[in-house]
Amino acid sequence: MRHDTLHDDTHHDDTHHDDTSHDDALVLYDEPFTSRFLLGTALYSSPAVMQASVEAAGCDMITLGLRRQNPAGGDGDAFWQILRESGCRLLPNTAGCRSAREAITLAEMSRELFDTPWIKLEVIGDDYNLQPDPFGLLEAARELIAQGFKVLPYCTDDLVLCQRLHEAGCQALMPWGAPIGTGRGLMNRYALRTLRERIAAPLIIDAGLGAPSQAAEAMEMGFDGVLLNTAVAKARRPARMAAAFARAIEAGRAAYLAGPMEQRQTASPSTPTLGQPFWHAHS
Amino acid sequence: MQEITLSLNGEPARLPRGCALTYALERWGYAERRVAVAINDAFAPRSTWPERTLDDGDRIDIVAPVGGG
Numbered sequence: 001m002r003h004d005t006l007h008d009d010t011h012h013d014d015t016h017h018d019d020t021s022h023d024d025a026l027v028l029y030d031e032p033f034t035s036r037f038l039l040g041t042a043l044y045s046s047p048a049v050m051q052a053s054v055e056a057a058g059c060d061m062i063t064l065g066l067r068r069q070n071p072a073g074g075d076g077d078a079f080w081q082i083l084r085e086s087g088c089r090l091l092p093n094t095a096g097c098r099s100a101r102e103a104i105t106l107a108e109m110s111r112e113l114f115d116t117p118w119i120k121l122e123v124i125g126d127d128y129n130l131q132p133d134p135f136g137l138l139e140a141a142r143e144l145i146a147q148g149f150k151v152l153p154y155c156t157d158d159l160v161l162c163q164r165l166h167e168a169g170c171q172a173l174m175p176w177g178a179p180i181g182t183g184r185g186l187m188n189r190y191a192l193r194t195l196r197e198r199i200a201a202p203l204i205i206d207a208g209l210g211a212p213s214q215a216a217e218a219m220e221m222g223f224d225g226v227l228l229n230t231a232v233a234k235a236r237r238p239a240r241m242a243a244a245f246a247r248a249i250e251a252g253r254a255a256y257l258a259g260p261m262e263q264r265q266t267a268s269p270s271t272p273t274l275g276q277p278f279w280h281a282h283s
Numbered sequence: 284m285q286e287i288t289l290s291l292n293g294e295p296a297r298l299p300r301g302c303a304l305t306y307a308l309e310r311w312g313y314a315e316r317r318v319a320v321a322i323n324d325a326f327a328p329r330s331t332w333p334e335r336t337l338d339d340g341d342r343i344d345i346v347a348p349v350g351g352g
Contacts (some may be wrong), residue, residue: 041294041352042350063352064350065348065349066319066350066351068346069345069346070313077347079348080347082319093352095351106346109319112329113318113347113348
């Protein structure tokens with residue numbers, strides 16, 4: 001069952017064009033977001049390029065991380081200043097954590113440093129594909145929810161894991177499209193469609209997207225948002241790519257709301273056959 | 284003065300015995316910096332820094348914001 005069933009619109013008055021930007025906010029933990037595009041802040045060639053990309057993306061929420069800081073390195077404060085000026089809500093991550101314990105500690109540090117209850121929860125289980133560890137993820141999610149965090153777990157597309165995370169109190173989930181940084185797009189459409197059918201909570205495709213067409217596809221499938229980083233940061237022109245993703249995400253969302261037609265095997269003429277001249281001429 | 288040896292972001296560091304975390308952070312150049320601290324893998328909230336004394340062998344992690352995905 002879809003959480004916002006809009007495909008059944010045969011009786012819906014569609015003569016008034018719905019502008020998806022008005023009454024179609026993404027709602028996460030009861031907070032509305034105008035944009036369905038969440039952007040990462042890593043891997044850009046310079047802070048200026050990052051700034052331009054965030055602006056071009058028009059996003060409301062950006063992700064960032066925490067790393068060991070030596071007193072000689074002053075980048076942290078400058079970086080923080082840029083993020084503040086963006087006006088975006090901050091979504092700190094627990095990237096690189098290998099256990100629930102590590103992720104919980106880093107989340108607690110993030111909450112104090114950024115003064116936010118939001119956390120993109122990552123517990124990595126394997127170095128080769130950076131696949132989330134479902135067991136550690138669930139354990140950490142339970143603890144952080146109990147502590148009052150607004151947890152957005154980066155998870156696999158496993159249905160039962162997603163159900164358990166949702167039951168644990170995660171009010172939105174972020175299944176992968178493909179492993180982080182691969183740009184492969186939606187690898188397992190069956191699993192993702194199953195999630196969309198079975199999970200009545202916002203689902204954000206996080207990681208693995210490389211091209212705007214892949215983001216549009218995810219949105220057409222009914223996913224509620226897209227989070228990505230590498231696809232923009234490693235584009236030849238990152239700000240342009242951010243704008244391209246923003247449009248694709250909007251287009252995909254609009255298409256989902258509009259309700260795409262069913263595919264069919266046989267051709268069906270779009271021009272009326274009634275009144276066809278030279279009828280019988282080839283029979 | 285007796286000294287203790289501990290780990291600061293994975294590197295050995297020395298401090299006078301019995302000094303508070305606030306003192307250590309100032310001495311290491313973190314005063315006024317936007318950082319968060321963990322001691323022995325557990326979060327050390329800012330409100331606890333003045334009271335928290337450091338022990339020989341403590342592992343201190345000091346983190347700051349970086350770009351992330």
